[in-house]
Amino acid sequence: MAQSVKGMRDLFGPVMGDFQHIEDTARRVFAQHGYGEIRTPILEYTEVFKRSVGDSSDIVNKEMYEFKDRGDRSVVMRPENTAAVVRAMIEHKLLQTSDPQLLYYIGPMFRYERMQAGRYRQFWQIGAEVFGSATPECEAENLVMLFDFLQGLGLKQLKLTLNSVGTPESRPAFYAAFRAFFDAREAQFCGDCHRRVAENPMRVLDCKNEGCQTALQGHPLITDFLDDASRAHHERLKVLLTNLGLPFEENPRLVRGLDYYTRTAFEVLSSDLGAQSALLGGGRYDGLVKHLGGPDTPAFGWAIGLDRLAMILAAVRGEQSVPRPALLIPMGEKAAAEALRLARGWWAQGAAVQVETRGANLKKALQTANRQGFTRALILGDGELEQGVVAAKDLAAGTQESWAFAEVPARLKD
RNA sequence: GCGGCUGUAGUUCAGUUGGUUAGAGCACUGGAUUGUGAUUCCAGUUGUCGUGGGUUCGAGUCCCAUCAGCCGCCCCA
Numbered sequence: 001m002a003q004s005v006k007g008m009r010d011l012f013g014p015v016m017g018d019f020q021h022i023e024d025t026a027r028r029v030f031a032q033h034g035y036g037e038i039r040t041p042i043l044e045y046t047e048v049f050k051r052s053v054g055d056s057s058d059i060v061n062k063e064m065y066e067f068k069d070r071g072d073r074s075v076v077m078r079p080e081n082t083a084a085v086v087r088a089m090i091e092h093k094l095l096q097t098s099d100p101q102l103l104y105y106i107g108p109m110f111r112y113e114r115m116q117a118g119r120y121r122q123f124w125q126i127g128a129e130v131f132g133s134a135t136p137e138c139e140a141e142n143l144v145m146l147f148d149f150l151q152g153l154g155l156k157q158l159k160l161t162l163n164s165v166g167t168p169e170s171r172p173a174f175y176a177a178f179r180a181f182f183d184a185r186e187a188q189f190c191g192d193c194h195r196r197v198a199e200n201p202m203r204v205l206d207c208k209n210e211g212c213q214t215a216l217q218g219h220p221l222i223t224d225f226l227d228d229a230s231r232a233h234h235e236r237l238k239v240l241l242t243n244l245g246l247p248f249e250e251n252p253r254l255v256r257g258l259d260y261y262t263r264t265a266f267e268v269l270s271s272d273l274g275a276q277s278a279l280l281g282g283g284r285y286d287g288l289v290k291h292l293g294g295p296d297t298p299a300f301g302w303a304i305g306l307d308r309l310a311m312i313l314a315a316v317r318g319e320q321s322v323p324r325p326a327l328l329i330p331m332g333e334k335a336a337a338e339a340l341r342l343a344r345g346w347w348a349q350g351a352a353v354q355v356e357t358r359g360a361n362l363k364k365a366l367q368t369a370n371r372q373g374f375t376r377a378l379i380l381g382d383g384e385l386e387q388g389v390v391a392a393k394d395l396a397a398g399t400q401e402s403w404a405f406a407e408v409p410a411r412l413k414d
Numbered sequence: 415g416c417g418g419c420u421g422u423a424g425u426u427c428a429g430u431u432g433g434u435u436a437g438a439g440c441a442c443u444g445g446a447u448u449g450u451g452a453u454u455c456c457a458g459u460u461g462u463c464g465u466g467g468g469u470u471c472g473a474g475u476c477c478c479a480u481c482a483g484c485c486g487c488c489c490c491a
Contacts, residue, residue, distance in 0.1 A: 001464090003481085003482080006482075062415065062488095063489075080490090113489075113490085114415080114416090114487095114488090114489095115482090115483070115484085116483095116484075116485075116486090117483090117484065117485085125491095192488075208487090256491095257489075257490055257491075258490090279491080281491050282491090302491095303491075305490095305491065329450095362448095362450055362451090363447080363448090363449080363450065363451070364451095365450090365451085366450055366451035366452085367451055368451085369451070370451045370452050371452085377450085377451080379450080381449065391449090393450075395451070398450095398451085398452080400450085
């Protein structure tokens with residue numbers, strides 16, 4: 001049988017409805033905050049991601065869909081979008097002024113990963129980025145927007161966790177202290193952590209191994225090694241969030257996987273789906289724009305996986321079928337022709353009506369309507385045609401009344 | 415990339431130490447009711463047993479490969 005490519009799925013039915021609802025909510029909330037949408041290409045030159053994501057990350061090493069195009073240039077299907085957005089900002093010279101750029105994106109990303117539930121090789125992300133503001137205020141504004149978005153989707157069990165990962169200048173001192181700590185109890189750490197401590201020491205902090213978490217008791221805190229400006233930044237953000245009534249929790253072991261993050265790092269945890277797990281993450285990445293060849297520009301942002309979000313909404317939604325508009329059921333050839341003409345008039349007035357065009361008999365048409373979740377059937381037979389009415393049946397209540405043709409659009413809106 | 419588990423009807427599953435024609439619920443189709451669904455009653459169809467090969471007189475069952483999915487890592491969020 002014909003099959004989709006492994007790890008890539010078709011979206012339709014209730015899941016597609018969940019995706020649309022998420023996207024609609026995102027666009028509405030982001031527009032309120034003044035964010036504009038940006039769509040960048042799926043394909044980018046490999047360099048864009050190799051330079052941004054960092055060599056210690058597996059995203060670059062083994063998870064990218066990378067190939068040569070017909071011009072023998074190495075391209076990849078984007079594994080994430082921040083680097084591509086930055087590339088676009090630089091290319092269109094939008095960072096040459098001091099104007100802030102507030103952007104969001106919605107689209108598919110690609111990583112060649114091992115499959116698991118809610119984890120696909122083509123997966124969807126929504127993200128928001130702010131360029132040109134280095135302040136905690138811009139972070140607080142962005143986080144409020146994020147929570148308006150998530151709460152607008154009906155998610156309630158949300159927890160914001162916060163940390164500061166410092167700057168490239170302040171990090172070496174922390175690394176030195178951390179390595180000393182690690183070496184002193186080296187035997188208690190797992191093999192993965194021995195590898196991590198050399199490549200990316202911060203990664204040891206979020207090792208899932210229980211022994212490692214125990215061994216980490218009393219470890220040096222990144223926040224104790226911050227420079228004064230970073231410390232003030234961190235404190236100010238906490239004041240702002242408290243002031244906004246946005247509850248948060250500090251997590252000194254919270255780190256970011258990608259190299260370009262600076263200062264603020266955060267995650268949002270949700271217990272809506274079983275055990276509490278990270279729903280999204282983000283933070284500040286002041287060095288990335290310059291690193292990719294643009295003007296030195298501060299930036300802050302986050303990205304959330306749409307597939308997992310849709311999974312949570314589906315769990316909340318349950319098996320409920322999506323309500324459908326009214327179904328217009330004509331009886332016989334004459335009514336069938338008239339039904340289309342009438343429906344066209346109603347559509348023009350904004351009514352939502354679907355027309356039964358199979359020529360099914362009434363019994364079959366009503367069976368179908370019921371099964372597909374229609375709330376109302378509009379029956380049009382020769383008798384109704386003569387009187388200029390439809391027999392409007394409420395499928396839930398089982399009641400039926402006559403509606404004049406002209407009043408159908410208005411009555412459907414009730 | 416590493417380790418493990420699962421694949422039988424549209425779907426959820428049963429199928430004995432390998433044995434003849436592979437079953438059930440739900441769903442679906444038709445009828446009771448030619449213009450009234452969802453409830454009720456009656457009847458009926460579900461099929462490349464994931465795919466390919468092997469062992470065997472005989473394979474849904476055993477072996478190998480492969481594909482797909484699931485779980486845990488790696489990684490990410």
